[in-house]
Amino acid sequence: MPGESQNDSFDYAPHALRLDGREWIIVIAIVLLFALLAPRLWNRAERFEPPADYRMPYALSDDYWLYRRHLEKAADDGRSVFVIGDSVIWGEYVTPHGTLSHFLNEQPGHTHRFVNAGVNGLFPLALEGLIRDFGQPLKGRKVIVHANLLWMTSPEADLSAEKEQKFNHEPLVPQFSVPIPCYRAKTDRRLSHLANRKVSLFSWSKHLQISYFDPTGVPAWTLEKGNDRRNPLAQITRKIPEEPDHDPDRGETSPRHRPWSEGGRGSQNFAWVPPGESLQRAAFQRLVRLLQSRGNEVLVVIGPLNEHMIADENRPPYQNLKREMVRWFDEQKISHLSPPLLPGDLYGDASHPLTAGYQRLAGELAGTPEFQAWSK
């Protein structure tokens, strides 16, 4: 065997792959070089020319490497205000041309300033992780953060319930630092999530998987019908998939794009989570502090939640929550706005506006002196 010392009686292996110290150093250097360069070079090799109203395609919602790239690209293009949040910012029922950021860009003097940096399926506990590990390009920028009180409507939505739950964006929630009672992933899975977030090479390889193969990986992709004889390398077209031109689930022609109720009055009784016990609220507060520590100018937009849906007797606790939130922002000297409730027929559900709702919301926001001063 190569490099074997004469007095070494160890029965190594029947193959020739045996490295000495010097060779291991070379291997480690090659791997480090690859880990360092491959994602960067890939940035140049892969075409990514997002249009003005670009948002992360629904199918690529878990591609956090692409999210960072989207932010980098927007920052490079001189876009100055990033709107971050969950599917309310992303636009659950609307096309990219029907979102809040689109209509903000339509306001006089604001053309091409606002970036849709929302991700479908997010919630504050995951948004915090997303911004912490993939939101570096936001550093020093103006950021509008949407506060959606929907995440405090029940212990389940707040993720503070004891019963085990499966939820979106599991890799982004705190894995060890904050106990999430309903999150029961094993230690190894949590460590794996952390590694994928912290090591750029891993998130880049996940990007390749999600964008060009099966989200579960290349092996699973080769087993899909019709792929068994395909060359996996030929799949990597260096062109990131885009949202379909016509999405049957979104836009004004979609059957989903309709008001939440015919009557416009609801009797929903939410089991609001007290502010002091809410994991989502605490995560939101940490997120805002994180953005401030990175030199961001933050403006928090609270709601507007679809209050039409809430039963009369259930509104006071909601109002209390909202007041408590406002109090905290005031205490922390964080700019915030609470736009007025939209008409009931402009909501698609408890929190997502329809296209006209976003248009109206953008107008309401842009019309306030606070917003005008902040966004200058």
Next chain:
Amino acid sequence: MLFHTWTFLIFFLVAFAGYFSLRRTPLWTPWLLLASYVFYGWWNPFYLILIVYSTALDFVVVEIMDRCAVRGPGRRAWLVVSIVNNLSLLGFFKYADFFIENLNTLFGLQIEEAARVMPFGLEYLLPVGISFYTFQSMSYTIDFYRGKIARERNFIRFATFAAFFPQLVAGPIERATHLLPQFLRPPAITTRHLTDGATLFLIGLFKKIALSNYLALYVERIYDSPADYGSAALLLATFCFAWQIYFDFSGYTDMARGVARMMGFDLMLNFYHPYLATGLSDFWSRWHISLSTWFRDYVYLPLGGNRRGALLTYRNLLIVFLVSGFWHGAAWHFIVWGALHAVGIVLTRALERSGWYRERCPVSLKRAWVFAFVCFAWIFFRARTLDEAWLIVTRIFAGIWQDPACPLLMLALVAAVWAYQLTSASKRLQGILTAGPVRIATAASMVI
């Protein structure tokens, strides 16, 4: 805690750091024992009760044996106590339900399943690695009885041997004569130990994650519903399973040996290119070597080996392979798998010893038939039941054509490994693989 997990990486870094710092103090074995129990208890802390019990009993038994006359009945009686105890543990946790089910079916009995007798509401689970550590512990008592090894007087040292975490759950099944003396003094850790260990670990990790797990996707698809697939798919799935189980098992062993090597320990070689075997006996001298030699030394030879004529030799082989099949799993299809190998060896023993076979039969032909036979036997190992195994065999030979939809990438990977092994075994070509740049490129590609 499995080797190919992040949890193990962190565990090993801590365990190694502690071991490295303490190796010049008397605390190095207690530290290794603690690490081994943490490693094992990570699955289920209750498993620790079993391993501690088994270890303590064998330690005490040997102490008592040591006080008995060397060839006296006392020694033999206490050896029987140790063997019965170890086999009872194994029997209860691994085979109880198998026996109960078969007794109930055969005699129309109503014996309740083993889970009902578990105390304090504990769950009836097969403790991880019980088949390995009971055999390893038995090797100590048997070898002591045979006078091959001295009594270990330090319980911590013995317990560390019995629970040594690198090989605790999937082998290699070490002999007391080989591993126990390594705990007498702290092994030296040289750069060579670290680099060898890291290389073995890398190879094992690659086999497990990149190869075995990939092949398993196709094998599971086909073997989970064999009635839906034709001859080609079943044939290819069997072929893939042959490699999957090799990559999985040998990969895990490589990682175990690598981890131990980094700490300065030497665990025995467990796989030696088994699919390059030129005979069935040769296959068993290359496949799961630590188990094969265990059965040879503690079952086959005590039965008389090949010293009492052909007929008894064949009987002994049959017993060993039936027991080996049963060791692999508590189900009839494992026993049939063992029986197939026994019959194969019995039928080809004379042929393999003939001058024509040894000198004139082309090596490639010998390798081909051995591989084909081993693959055929794997059908019975992998199928979920004996009926399904038979269904798979009949459908393979029925010539039912359907697109097997087996990924070309998968077959190309297996072909590459096969070619690597053939090259490695070829005196004329192996120089290609030993060249420094080739080894470095191979290792770097595996990491990436």
